Amino acid sequence: MVFRELGRFEESLDHLNRSLTLIPPKHVVGRLMITCSVGMIQHAQRKHEEAARTLDEMLSGCTAIDYQPGIALAQMVLCNIHRALGNLTTSVEHGRAALTLARQLKLHRVECEVLNSLAEAALAANDVDHAEMVYAQAKEHSAHHSFARFEARALEGLAHTARARGDIAEAERHWRKAIDRYPIGMYDSTHAQQHLASLDDETTTCFRCE
Numbered sequence: 001m002v003f004r005e006l007g008r009f010e011e012s013l014d015h016l017n018r019s020l021t022l023i024p025p026k027h028v029v030g031r032l033m034i035t036c037s038v039g040m041i042q043h044a045q046r047k048h049e050e051a052a053r054t055l056d057e058m059l060s061g062c063t064a065i066d067y068q069p070g071i072a073l074a075q076m077v078l079c080n081i082h083r084a085l086g087n088l089t090t091s092v093e094h095g096r097a098a099l100t101l102a103r104q105l106k107l108h109r110v111e112c113e114v115l116n117s118l119a120e121a122a123l124a125a126n127d128v129d130h131a132e133m134v135y136a137q138a139k140e141h142s143a144h145h146s147f148a149r150f151e152a153r154a155l156e157g158l159a160h161t162a163r164a165r166g167d168i169a170e171a172e173r174h175w176r177k178a179i180d181r182y183p184i185g186m187y188d189s190t191h192a193q194q195h196l197a198s199l200d201d202e203t204t205t206c207f208r209c210e
C-alpha cells in the first residue's frame with residue numbers, strides 16, 4: 001500500500017495481485033483485506049464500477065464469516081465509491097452502516113475516515129451546512145487520535161465548503177493547511193494542489209468533489 005500512498009497505482013496492484021496468488025485459500029481474512037486494497041486502488045484510478053464490484057465481493061465475504069471489522073471497512077469504501085458514482089443515497093447508507101459499526105467496535109481509523117466520506121456525500125448533495133458540521137467532527141476526531149491524513153482530508157473538505165459559500169480566501173487557507181498536514185509526498189495532497197493552482201476557476205474539480 002506504500003505505492004498507493006505515492007500514487008503508483010499499477011505497481012501497487014501488481015504487488016497485491018501477487019500476494020493474492022501467494023496467500024493460501026484458508027487465510028480468508030487476509031485475502032479479503034487484500035481484495036479491499038485492490039478495490040481502493042481501482043477507486044483511486046477512477047474505475048469506480050470495477051471498484052464497486054470488488055468491494056461488493058469483499059463485503060459478502062466478510063458477511064459470510066461475520067468478520068465485523070471487515071464489514072465496517074467494506075461499507076466505508078463503498079460509501080466513497082458510490083459517492084463518486086453519484087449514487088448518493090446508497091453512499092450515505094453504506095457510510096452510516098460503517099460509522100455505526102466503527103463506533104461499536106471502537107475502530108477510530110474507520111470512524112475518522114468515514115466521517116469525511118459522509119461529509120463528502122453531503123457536499124455532493126449540496127447540503128453545505130451538514131457537510132461542514134461533519135467535516136468539523138472528522139477534523140476534531142482525527143486530531144484527537146493523531147490521524148494526520150484524515151485531519152488533512154477534513155481540512156480539504158472545509159476548503160470545499162468555504163468555496164461552496166463563495167469564500168475563496170478561506171478555501172485557500174484551508175487547502176494550504178491541508179497540504180501542510182498531509183504526510184510529505186503523499187499522493188492525496190495533489191487534490192488540494194489542483195485547487196490551489198486554479199483558485200479563480202470555479203469549475204475546477206478534484207477527486208473529492210468531481
Ligand SMILES: [Zn+2]
Nearest residue numbers: 205206208209
Ligand atoms: Zn475538489
